[in-house]
Amino acid sequence: MKKLLLHLDTDSIPSAFDQAVAYDSDVDNIIPYGSITRDNVTPHVHGMIFTRGGKNLKNSAIFIGGSNVPASELVGDAVKKAFFGPVRVSVMLDPNGSNTTAAAIARKVITNYDVTDKKVVIIGSGPVGQRTALFLLKEGAKKVIITSRDITRSTKITTQMKQAYDVEVTPGEARSDEAVINLLKDAHVGIGCGPAGVCVIPKLAWAASETLEVIADVNAVPPHGVEELEVMDDGIKRQGIRFYGAIAIGNFKMKVHRAAIASLYERNDLFLDETTIYGIACKIDSQ
Ligand SMILES: NC(=O)c1ccc[n+]([C@@H]2O[C@H](COP(=O)([O-])OP(=O)(O)OC[C@H]3O[C@@H](n4cnc5c(N)ncnc54)[C@H](OP(=O)(O)O)[C@@H]3O)[C@@H](O)[C@H]2O)c1
8 A cells, every 4th residue: 555645744745855855754645735724724634534434544744844844833732633533544743844953953962972961052042953952851851041142032932942942042142253252251052943944053163172072063054053154063072062963963863854744654653753853864874
């Protein structure tokens, strides 16, 4: 029986990237829909759950993506509501690659490095930065700061994270190079999670810190998020600091993404979100 993937995207055009990864994960056929909302998703879910019964249900699965992460999460909630009893299929939620990318960042940071009791500063508090904070706290970091250029925005986000995950993430403001220097001066780990094509950690900030041990960046578009970091850096040391670039992180992210898609077809009742996707990343790392 063919492995079918219902690809639900909150953007008007379903992501080519996510479809390419699905085919590379041995999906036979993708059924893509764009402009998906929590209000129009139910008939599509019914199309998947009513066509194959019993043991065959595990050959159908759903992927939820889109650049608007909160909207995609609402679609995820609506998909769950459309299921009933055992009549369900496995689902992966990875809007804008946020779960798989953050899982890859966290696993790279802790490669041969114990983050227990360390201070982590993440420049950027978008979906990738938020999830990276969550995973590194889970790994034992003592303090994790996520920043915005306006402290009111990062404070709002950390308050939401407290409500959603019961974690203490510290809000920070990174409005200028001086602010980044101050944030990094006693940090052990610095992570660039800013927008593509913007340098958020200048060399003068990382070079001035006497405590930094690891730096990572996920912005693959020049100029990169961390000055003098190379996208292929995979633990290379500069001035005693280990560097991880966007391609090294992206390569691991691809492994996590493919493994997550493949696992959807092992059973019909998985819901892969940030927590479960991080579990898949840990499993890959331990092999
Ligand atoms: N390699 C991969 O596979 C992969 C996959 C997904 C994402 N990514 C990359 O991961 C990064 C983060 O993604 P995301 O979805 O979390 O991004 P996002 O939602 O756009 O968040 C970017 C963050 O950077 C801050 N920011 C924006 N402009 C800034 C500036 N000029 N200086 C400093 N901070 C600024 C924003 O906060 P304020 O506006 O509040 O300041 C926001 O917190 C992006 O570079 C993206 O390309 C990589």
